Every structure is written in C-alpha cells, then in structure tokens.
Amino acid sequence: MIVAMDGPAGCGKSxxxxxxxxxxxxLYVNSGNIYRALTWAALQKGLGLxxxxxxxxxxxxxxxxxxKGGSILLDGTxxxxxxxxxxxxxxxxxxxxxxxIRRIVNEIVRRLARGKDVVxxxxxMTTVVFPQAELKFFIDASTEERARRRFAQASSLMxxxxxxxxxxxxxxxxxxxxxxxxxIAPDALxxxxxxxxxxxxxxxxYSKILHLRxxxxx
Numbered sequence: 001m002i003v004a005m006d007g008p009a010g011c012g013k014s015x016x017x018x019x020x021x022x023x024x025x026x027l028y029v030n031s032g033n034i035y036r037a038l039t040w041a042a043l044q045k046g047l048g049l050x051x052x053x054x055x056x057x058x059x060x061x062x063x064x065x066x067x068k069g070g071s072i073l074l075d076g077t078x079x080x081x082x083x084x085x086x087x088x089x090x091x092x093x094x095x096x097x098x099x100x101i102r103r104i105v106n107e108i109v110r111r112l113a114r115g116k117d118v119v120x121x122x123x124x125m126t127t128v129v130f131p132q133a134e135l136k137f138f139i140d141a142s143t144e145e146r147a148r149r150r151f152a153q154a155s156s157l158m159x160x161x162x163x164x165x166x167x168x169x170x171x172x173x174x175x176x177x178x179x180x181x182x183x184i185a186p187d188a189l190x191x192x193x194x195x196x197x198x199x200x201x202x203x204x205x206y207s208k209i210l211h212l213r214x215x216x217x218x
Contacts, residue, residue, distance in 0.1 A: 001026075002113060003209060004130045005121040007139035008182060009170050010146030012193045012201060016139065017121040019202050021070060024119075024209070028070045029112050031122030031129070034105050035096040036083040037064060037074045042095065043087055049094050056100045064108050086158065093170040096123075099179045106180075124180035126188050135208055136188035139201070143167060145194045 003020065007013045014030060021028035038059045047054050065073045072079050082088070095101060106129045109120060113130070120129070126136040141149075147164035158166070174182040184190060189208065193201050 001117045001135070001209075001212075002130050002133040003119040003135045003137070003205075004125040004133035005119065005137045005139055006123055006126045006182065006185070006188070007121075007137075008123075008141075008146065008174060009167050010150045011139045011141045012149070012198065013121045013137075013139040015198055016201050016205055017119045018070065019198070020119045020205065020209075023206075025117070027066070027113070027116045027118040029066065029109055029118060029120045030072075031105055031109050031120065031125065032092075032096075033072050033079075033083055034064055034108055035101070036088050036092050037072050037079055038062065038101065038105070039088050039092045039095045040079065040082050040085070041074060043091075049091055052098055055095060055098060056104075059101050059104050066112060089158075089166060093173040097173055097177045102177075102180050123174050123177075123182045126185040127183060128180050131185070134212060136185050137205060137208075138184045138188045138190045140190065140192050141194045143171070 003026065005013045005017055014032075017028055017030070020026055041062050042055050042058045045054075045058055047058060049055075063073075063075050067073055067078065072083070096105075109122075109125075109129055112118070113120060122129070126133060126138065143164070147160060147167050150163045150167065151158075151160045171182075191201060191204060
C-alpha cells in the first residue's frame with residue numbers, strides 16, 4: 001500500500017507520516033529530506049545555484065537510501081542535523097525546483113517504495129510521483145502557524161521572522177515550479193491542521209487507512 005502526503009513546509013505532514021510508519025510498520029520516505037541531502041552534498045563540493053549543470057551531475061552521482069530507523073543515508077553515511085542547517089535551508093527550495101533534479105529524486109522515491117507498504121511525503125507525491133497511490137492526503141496549515149512550529153523545533157539560530165520569510169519564499173517557489181508544483185490532487189483528502197493536535201490529525205489519516213483495508217478484506 002502507498003499512502004502519499006503532500007503539503008507546504010511546516011504543515012505537520014512529516015510528524016504524521018513518521019507516526020504512521022512507526023505504528024503501522026510502513027517504510028517512511030520523506031522526499032524533502034532527499035532534496036536536502038542532495039543540497040548538502042552539493043554544498044560540500046562547493047557548488048552553488050549558479051552552476052545548475054554541476055548540481056545535476058552531483059545529484060546523479062550519489063547513492064541515497066534509508067535505514068530501518070527512517071534516517072537518510074547518503075553514500076552510506078547517515079545524515080541528521082546536516083539536513084536542517086541554515087546553509088541547506090537557504091537554497092534547498094531552489095535546488096528542488098530544477099526539473100532534472102526533481103526527476104532524479106522521483107526515481108529514488110519510486111525505487112525505495114517499490115513492493116513495500118510505504119508512507120511517502122513531499123510536495124508532489126500525490127500528483128506526480130504516485131498518482132496511483134491507494135490513499136492521498138494534502139496536509140495544510142496557516143503560514144503563521146507553520147512558522148511558529150518551525151521556530152519551536154528549530155535547531156538553527158533563525159528568528160521567527162526569518163523562518164516566516166523563508167516559508168513564504170519556499171511556498172512561492174513550490175507553487176510555481178515548472179514540474180511538480182505544489183497543488184491539491186482532485187482525489188486527495190484535504191486536512192487543515194492549524195487548530196488540530198497531532199493525534200487528532202493522525203486519527204483522521206489512520207481511519208482512512210483502516211477503512212480501505214477493511215474494504216479490501218485485510
């Protein structure tokens with residue numbers, strides 16, 4: 001079974017997806033973390049946004065995988081805090097807007113999900129990567145609420161105002177990408193989490209999965 005989730009930065013989809021993975025034994029794949037890993041790898045090579053060809057080349061040369069705990073592995077090395085560094089945050093949205101890099105990441109996600117029960121989340125999981133997913137969700141929240149959540153959990157030194165500005169910038173990029181723009185799939189369940197607890201959102205998602213499994217006699 002493929003459970004696909006889309007939504008803007010800071011909406012809570014990662015937390016919900018992780019809970020589903022832990023409680024239901026699904027593989028968890030965060031496409032955003034793959035873009036972050038590729039961005040981090042590019043930065044380690046001294047590459048910037050002005051050299052798109054080099055960014056694409058670097059993305060195609062690395063190996064990306066996940067371990068059993070849901071941590072991302074880049075060429076066999078586990079990444080954690082590196083993915084949320086200020087340097088990665090500053091350019092990951094622009095890197096993810098490069099069409100060829102999106103193609104590379106989409107193929108990675110499909111490979112990781114092949115033949116498994118998986119919950120995948122990102123910006124275009126329901127519309128581009130897995131339009132055939134058994135269940136689709138669009139998780140959302142107000143811009144201000146998303147910034148507050150990121151500020152509360154941020155390990156960087158960014159202020160609330162800086163995080164809010166970054167989220168607004170990323171929203172604009174995500175919604176205007178030539179390929180894989182953030183939008184709501186017609187058959188996706190829309191959930192505004194602004195005033196909901198994590199458990200309340202989880203129960204809404206879990207009930208849909210349970211209903212589908214019961215309908216299939218599982």
